Amino acid sequence: MIYPGSKTILEVRGLCASVSGTEILKGLDLTVKSGEVHAIMGPNGSGKSTFSKVLAGHSAYQVTAGSVLLEGKNLLDLPPEERARAGVFLAFQYPIEIPGVANSQFLRLTYNTVQTQRGKEELDPLEFDDFVREKMKLLEMSPDFLDRSVNEGFSGGEKKRNEILQMALLEPRLAILDETDSGLDIDALRIVSQGVNKLANKDNAMVLVTHYQRLLNYIVPDFVHVMDDGRIVKTGGKELALELEARGYDWVGAKHRGAAPKVVAKVAA
Amino acid sequence: MSAVTPVTATYLESLLAGQAQLAASPLAWLNTLRAAAVERVGVLTVPTLRDEDWRFTDISLLTKMSFHPLRTAINLQAADIERFHIAEAATRLVFVDGVFAPQLSNIDINSGVLVSNLAAGGAACAAHLGRHAEFHNNVFAALNTAFLHDGALIVVPRNISVATPIHLLFIATQKDVASYPRCLLLAESGSAVTLIEDYVALQEEAYFTNAVTEIVLADSARVNHVRVQREGAQGFHIANCAVSLARTSNYQSVSVALGARISRYNLNVQMAEGAECAVDGLALISERQLADTHTCIDHAQPHGVSRQLHKCIVGGSAHAVFNGKIMVRQGAQHTDSQQSSRTLLLTGRAQIDTKPQLEIFADDVKCTHGATVGQLDSEEVFYLQSRGLSDTAARNMLTYAFGAEIIDRIPITSLKQQLEQTVLEQTASQL
Known part of the structure; x- marks a missing residue:
């Protein structure tokens, strides 16, 4: 939601980034204020996923130009863990499995690590158990998920719920949801979206990275941005998503490039 | 690979020199067994990298050092070993530098199982000791048998299930000492027991543990065998374990190797008809450690089932070796065997030599094996x-x-x- 006079959470200026020498982001600008929900849409290969990984600090991507400020602080100087502690959260498109580590153990370790860094109290296993069970209700997750290994044998929907559960625990200032809707059936999509909506408030901000408009029926964005060829080429309100759904991406990209529309069948980075 | 140092007979002679100190046992069969072993030590040589079974395992460091048998036993107090206690184990046999320490041990007389020092062993002992862990071609097993004196004898009577695990604790306390731990477990038909074999140290200098364990499962017996090798950082640990499974018996083992400068564990499992085993292992080593696990699961009869997962985590410039042989003999139809070796190398200098080995002479079997080596x-x-x-x-x-x-x-x-x-x-x- 747009609040008058709200603070800027994320400020991206002229961001260029490459992976293995190939430039993917080519001068991206984006401003996100507290309370807002932004959707970044775009065809496969437009750089959406790269952008989310660059924000979270993935070492495979080299930032070659531009700046990224989180609440005025230079994010690009920080390793991924410090970005997380500063309030960046990335919900992964493909969360990893960690056989041998109980979910409860993992969640508590990440929670306590981040709490300590923020100068707050850690929770012991019993206190944490109560705390996490309460958060799990948001996502209609059974307590069984605590005893299982992290994401091991979880369905696509269960993994995404586990991602949003971590977001609920870590209370980020900026949450980036990378294709959170992919692989979800309607019920799972509803549950995950409800969880996200409950977590959104006037002090944090959400960036939804998505290929399809579907998710935006559940999580209504204040701004919709279209990415193409490593840049944001169009920004509008939530109605832009509907227009993209009806007309596809080509008309936006073509106008921007002033060239013939390209085939949108590249595999996402 | 370091150069192969020729090993002279004098090394074994020097080790054997201490054997003379061993008083003759009142048990005639034991004296005969020792004499046979001494004779084999005289014939065998210490393996080098030229021996197929030792081609990745350089033990020249061991042969450069001199070890002597225990001269003076150290009198440990209960408090010294408290941190090694395993709460669940009602029966605990403690051996200090290879010598049985009754004052530190505890035998649960209500468990229904016969637990004693080998020296007090009777006819059952005579029938099995040294019959399973062959020493004719194995110099370390021969040395151990030559020094056979103290050891753990466990007999689980027919149809008895022992509720709590039995803990065998072998503690090294003195530098330059060679000790020869020995264990014999006889699980009679239909019995069930959990055995923990645990090697620890109270000092950080060089010593040599040369252990032999024999485990005999009668029909339908079940044995859980947990082996923990957490020797001191400069220790040498060489162990041979022979397991014999009778019909439809079940052997589950987990061995964990954490300690020792150089360690080698040979596990030999003989499978009878319908026998099942799961043999899992973990070696976690770093710095300049070397940990070698050689296993052989021998399916000699039909309908055997074996499972094996061996993992190594290798850091520093450590070196892990795994050789897992699965033998399926001609008559062993319907054998079902799976083996997997997985290794995590934490540094560029860490090294693994892994060799899963499947030898099948039967035509109606289900066997798989594989090995992976990777980084995080x-x-x-x-x-x-x-x-x-x-x-x-x-x-x-x-x-x-x-x-x-x-x-x-x-x-x-x-x-x-x-x-x-x-x-x-x-x-x-x-x-």
């Missing part, structure tokens, strides 16, 4: 970092998880927790 996945590390964990903490967690899969299979909660803690500390210290 950078995407996995990034995932954990994005949750606020430092690069080190992330790597620790993933390394720990890799090892935990084996440790989780130990059926004793307190030991499992102890080892999980050790793995956490060890992975934390080397990353």
Whole structure:
């Protein structure tokens, strides 16, 4: 939601980034204020996923130009863990499995690590158990998920719920949801979206990275941005998503490039 | 690879020199057995890299050192070994530098099982001791048998299930001492027992543990065997274990190798008809450690089932060796065997030689094997970092998880927790 006079959470200026020498982001600008929900849409290969990984600090991507400020602080100087502690959260498109580590153990370790860094109290296993069970209700997750290994044998929907559960625990200032809707059936999509909506408030901000408009029926964005060829080429309100759904991406990209529309069948980075 | 030092007979002679100190046993069969072993030591030589079974395992460091048998036993107090206690184990036999320490041991007389020092062993002992762990072609088993004196004898009578595990604790306390731990477990038909074989040290200098364990399962017996090798950092540990499974018996073993400068574990499992075994292992080593596990599961009869997962986590410039042989003999139809070796190399200098080996002479069997060697996945590390964990903490967690899969299979909660803690500390210290 747009609040008058709200603070800027994320400020991206002229961001260029490459992976293995190939430039993917080519001068991206984006401003996100507290309370807002932004959707970044775009065809496969437009750089959406790269952008989310660059924000979270993935070492495979080299930032070659531009700046990224989180609440005025230079994010690009920080390793991924410090970005997380500063309030960046990335919900992964493909969360990893960690056989041998109980979910409860993992969640508590990440929670306590981040709490300590923020100068707050850690929770012991019993206190944490109560705390996490309460958060799990948001996502209609059974307590069984605590005893299982992290994401091991979880369905696509269960993994995404586990991602949003971590977001609920870590209370980020900026949450980036990378294709959170992919692989979800309607019920799972509803549950995950409800969880996200409950977590959104006037002090944090959400960036939804998505290929399809579907998710935006559940999580209504204040701004919709279209990415193409490593840049944001169009920004509008939530109605832009509907227009993209009806007309596809080509008309936006073509106008921007002033060239013939390209085939949108590249595999996402 | 370091140069092969020729090993002269004098090394074995010097080790055997201490044998003269061993008083003759009142048991005639024991004296005969020792004499046969002494004779073999005289014929055999210490293996070098030229021996097929030792081609990756350089033990020249061992042969450069001189060890002597225990001269003066150290009188330990209960408090000295308290940290090695395993709460679940009602029966504990403690051996200090190879010598039985009754004052530190505790035998639960209500368990229904016969537990004693080998020296007091009777006819059952005579029938089995030295019959399973062959020493005719194995110089270390021969040395152990030549020095056969103290040892753990466990007899689980027919149809008795022992509720609590039996803990054998072998403690090294003195430098330059060679000790020869020995264990014989006889599980009579239909019986069930859990045995913990635990090697620890109270000192950090060089010593030599040369152990032999024999485990005999009669029809339908069940044995859980947990082996923990947490020797001192400069220790040498060479062990031979022979397991003989009769019809439809079941042997489950988890062996964990954490300690010793150089360690070698030979496990030989003989399978009868319808017998089942699960043989899992974890070697977690760093710095300049060498840990070698050689196993052989021999399916000689039909309908046997064997499962094996062996994992190595190798850090520093350590070197792990795994050789897992599965033998399926001609008559062993309908054998079902799976073997997997997985290794995590934590540094560029860490080394693994892994060799799963399948030899099949029957035509109607189901056997699979495989080996993987890898490093931590950078995407996995990034995932954990994005949750606020430092690069080190992330790597620790993933390394720990890799090892935990084996440790989780130990059926004793307190030991499992102890080892999980050790793995956490060890992975934390080397990353």
